[in-house]
Amino acid sequence: MSLLDYFKTSKTSSASLAKERLQILVAHERVSKDQPTYLPQLQKELLEVIQKYVNVDRNSISVSFEQNDHQETLELNITLPEQQANKF
């Protein structure tokens, strides 16, 4: 299953709620666990970029960060305000 398939299968239930949502996922597969992580810093910058395009309430962001020897994943789930105007 590809990542895009994952989103397709999860689409129906989400769409029925008629909420506008933005989901961002970053996965970093590392060869060595000794490398420094930059995902937490990256997260801040990603949010700054996102906020150029949409109005994001900080309380509407849920963040998950997981780390093991070979992989780090950062997941941001953002529920956008109803009937918001895009910023451009």
Added chain:
Amino acid sequence: MSLLDYFKTSKTSSASLAKERLQILVAHERVSKDQPTYLPQLQKELLEVIQKYVNVDRNSISVSFEQNDHQETLELNITLPEQQANKF
């Protein structure tokens, strides 16, 4: 299945290749299909942010963009150079 589970299940085969990879996925669930899309522009800015942290060869980036009435998904798959140094 959560998104993080998806990455966990796909981890084993990828790790065995000992390639360092970065995968970024953005899914935008929209209430109305009449809204303008900003994901292609967002993609450029995301790559600019990523390049602050890692050396990315443009030829090592694969991009998928899919769009339907209620969802847009942008997927970036980046294979990082072997034994690269992080930029910080």
